[in-house]
Amino acid sequence: MIAVGAVAVVSLLLGLVLLVRTGRMRQQYRVLDAADGRESFVAVVARKAEEVAALRDDVAGLAAEIRATQSEVNRAIRHVGLVRYDAFGDMGGRMSFSVALVDDFGNGFILTTVHARSESRTYVKEIRGGMAEVTLSPEETQALEDAMAQTPGARS
Template identity: 30%
Template structure:
């Protein structure tokens, strides 16, 4: 075989056999990709055939209309859920979210720390303080209003600690004094 292209390549030191092998490898890769594409097309055609089987234009139109109806129903449901979520979020702004609880022995005469001061506050640190003091004669409970983290009535040491705990954290923290 006396080809001017092969002669030209061999004059630069390029062996034509390498080029032939490279072209064969390229043809093999292209052949594999072609077979893979054919398999995918066959799979796609099967899915298309299954979708279209037994359908004429009227039944296809009914199917499309049903899907549009479902889509509209989903959009309406989504709007309803968003409205409910926003209402829940608004309600969460005023519920009691912060708590502080301090258990203590009110009169230092009985063990067990049966007295407690409980602060319940909302997001803006508004709420109330419950102080329940237990003694041998009975149990006494007091409620004090808390506005923006402060009380207009003087707070005991335990009540101040419970209020501080409620303002600083959102957890159910119990302190024993």
């Protein structure tokens, strides 16, 4: 009988412990479950996971756009070299100039204006891969070297 009583007491204590634990679990589950018109925790997590997936897709799309834009920028004229000089010894003021305008690949042109007392002449020479198909004057060569020496994106 004592053994049966001891088993009954132990069973009662075990039942109380389980009852307390079940109450705590229900309380914790209420946080996860929708109540009072609120969205459930599981639904919130699922929605946030979908939003993160959509953001990842957006980031991947933006990365592709950045690569395309960078490719376009590389072909844009970004490097400029300017040399001003006196084309004739009897004139001052450095009114003549050569300006080289090239992209990251060395493609572009050199614009040269030679200023004299009564007239000005303007010449354009095409540049491909940092080289001209025609002979360049020393001033044009200097302008091209100055342009090609610039770091992409650098400002002077």
